[in-house]
Amino acid sequence: MKYVFEFRNQNLTRAIARKISQVAEKIGREVRLMEVCGTHAMAILKFGIKELLPPNVKLVSGPGCPVCVTPDEYIDLACTYARDGFLVATFGDMMRVPGSNTSLIREKSKGRKIKVVYSPMDALELARSLPMERVVFLGIGFETTAPGVAASISAAEEMGIKNFMVLCGHKLIPPAMRVLVEDPRVRIDGFLCPGHVSAIIGSRPYEFLVKNYGIPCVVAGFEPVDILQSINLLLSQISSKKIKVENEYTRVVTPDGNLKAKQLMEKVFNISDSQWRGIGVIKDSGLIISDKYSLWDIQARFPVKVSSSPEDRGCRCGEVLQGLIEPEDCALFGDPCNPYNPFGPCMVSTEGACNIHYRFGHKEDKIEAGN
Numbered sequence: 001m002k003y004v005f006e007f008r009n010q011n012l013t014r015a016i017a018r019k020i021s022q023v024a025e026k027i028g029r030e031v032r033l034m035e036v037c038g039t040h041a042m043a044i045l046k047f048g049i050k051e052l053l054p055p056n057v058k059l060v061s062g063p064g065c066p067v068c069v070t071p072d073e074y075i076d077l078a079c080t081y082a083r084d085g086f087l088v089a090t091f092g093d094m095m096r097v098p099g100s101n102t103s104l105i106r107e108k109s110k111g112r113k114i115k116v117v118y119s120p121m122d123a124l125e126l127a128r129s130l131p132m133e134r135v136v137f138l139g140i141g142f143e144t145t146a147p148g149v150a151a152s153i154s155a156a157e158e159m160g161i162k163n164f165m166v167l168c169g170h171k172l173i174p175p176a177m178r179v180l181v182e183d184p185r186v187r188i189d190g191f192l193c194p195g196h197v198s199a200i201i202g203s204r205p206y207e208f209l210v211k212n213y214g215i216p217c218v219v220a221g222f223e224p225v226d227i228l229q230s231i232n233l234l235l236s237q238i239s240s241k242k243i244k245v246e247n248e249y250t251r252v253v254t255p256d257g258n259l260k261a262k263q264l265m266e267k268v269f270n271i272s273d274s275q276w277r278g279i280g281v282i283k284d285s286g287l288i289i290s291d292k293y294s295l296w297d298i299q300a301r302f303p304v305k306v307s308s309s310p311e312d313r314g315c316r317c318g319e320v321l322q323g324l325i326e327p328e329d330c331a332l333f334g335d336p337c338n339p340y341n342p343f344g345p346c347m348v349s350t351e352g353a354c355n356i357h358y359r360f361g362h363k364e365d366k367i368e369a370g371n
């Protein structure tokens, strides 16, 4: 409890907010700070951080929700494997993500074998306990979840379990940050770097953003004091023109990250180009299973081709994911698109910007009152 009080202390948050206002006034222009982590996006709205900031400091959300950046093609592949008789094991928030013209939940309603699990190890156990089934785990997520999937593949090798496979869709955050700063439509003055991803990769991988692009970076924790203090550090860098990578989340993140997790990822995966929903292919931004572990790579063992032609549902997730628009700028936000009737992945996932804005963005009352 002491921990929570310390990082939610009202006097401290007010004092930091005052400091932010002073530095922002000194800067004297609009400053756009981007977070690339769904948990940050949620904490910012849930704790009313935006209301504590002066009008010239804008917080925008980037592609920090792993489900949201997973493209239609991946969902189409997963549904194809389910139709071909594989038992698909997945995290629950993938169930309602729309593919080109179907989703896992629709396929399940037609009797396909699709099961929600809580971890890749649960999927491995499923494969062990059902030796006649061919179990496919949907490996999606950033550097935070990739080590767990690497561990399950490594364990499958050790245990000799060959009916467990992974459909690998993992993505890496720093290459996406590079693409965003190079896009002239996306103006970013600083990054709140993701706390969970940084716990694995450390704070050093953001140094290229300082060196090559002069973009301030602060690794931030998830409590109100963490986020406000990180904003304060970013503004102070901008004001003093002393740009660097700082680590506010020192109680979890180190410069080099989690060496064991990184070694596990290096052992099982190779780096590859990857398709991001709404952004396109980003060089060296994905992980694929290395040849040594191809026995656990469903695409190597049972390759299938899908031709994805997404329906135009009017969804603007691509623009939301790049911080080009706010979820409320989408004409479908709230009605008809809401968490009970999602049109796009940003409304499906609890880490998606549209879902978070619907739940915490003070629009909910208005929408519900209008229904």
Ligand code: SF4
Pocket: 314, 315, 316, 317, 320, 327, 330, 331, 332, 333, 334, 337, 338, 342, 343, 344, 345, 346, 347, 348, 354
């Ligand atoms: S509100 Fe719905 S339709 Fe609009 S961008 Fe978000 S998920 Fe897509």
